[in-house]
Amino acid sequence: MKKSLCPPCDFLVFFWMLVLVGCAANSIEVNSDYDVSTDFPSYHTYQWLKVSEEITGDSRLDEFLLHRQIQMTVDQHMSEKGFLKASTNPPDFLVNYHITVKKALDINTVQDVYGYRPHSMRGWSSVVISAYAEQLKEGFLLLDIIDAKSHSLVWRGTAKGFVEISITPEERKKRISEIIKQVLTRFPPNNKG
Numbered sequence: 001m002k003k004s005l006c007p008p009c010d011f012l013v014f015f016w017m018l019v020l021v022g023c024a025a026n027s028i029e030v031n032s033d034y035d036v037s038t039d040f041p042s043y044h045t046y047q048w049l050k051v052s053e054e055i056t057g058d059s060r061l062d063e064f065l066l067h068r069q070i071q072m073t074v075d076q077h078m079s080e081k082g083f084l085k086a087s088t089n090p091p092d093f094l095v096n097y098h099i100t101v102k103k104a105l106d107i108n109t110v111q112d113v114y115g116y117r118p119h120s121m122r123g124w125s126s127v128v129i130s131a132y133a134e135q136l137k138e139g140f141l142l143l144d145i146i147d148a149k150s151h152s153l154v155w156r157g158t159a160k161g162f163v164e165i166s167i168t169p170e171e172r173k174k175r176i177s178e179i180i181k182q183v184l185t186r187f188p189p190n191n192k193g
Contacts, residue, residue, distance in 0.1 A: 040188035
């Protein structure tokens with residue numbers, strides 16, 4: 001039996017930000033929010049929040065390799081930012097993430113003008129407006145930073161984008177790294193007034 005990656009959180013909406021298990025980096029929407037009263041410069045060490053895994057019913061999300069890749073990538077980027085993963089001492093903050101995929105509708109419109117239309121506007125022309133709808137999968141990733149002492153959410157980074165159905169493990173690893181790097185460019189926030 002798998003355990004949940006997301007503990008019950010009364011103060012947040014469960015949908016996060018994607019592991020765009022296949023979004024192109026330029027189509028990813030990244031955002032973040034944080035508690036302005038948090039002293040982020042005092043944070044130096046972290047650990048992963050210990051939670052049970054959640055069964056989503058989506059084989060792309062219920063995959064051990066995906067979860068391991070996300071954690072390893074976050075660890076790599078945290079290390080590059082100078083944060084140390086605490087092994088014995090209590091950490092300054094905890095890290096957790098949530099991923100989900102849902103159906104989305106991508107609607108595009110195209111306007112075409114046909115015919116002759118001189119400057120005097122006496123010629124003829126025809127305007128055709130076409131709309132195309134495509135049902136896609138939209139992925140979400142939420143990356144949470146939780147103060148270890150107060151157990152309060154102090155920072156959340158999110159990513160959202162359309163998911164490609166089939167990508168290779170190498171492409172997935174590269175995209176996970178790109179997405180997490182984009183999200184973590186906003187952590188820690190520069191909250192100096």
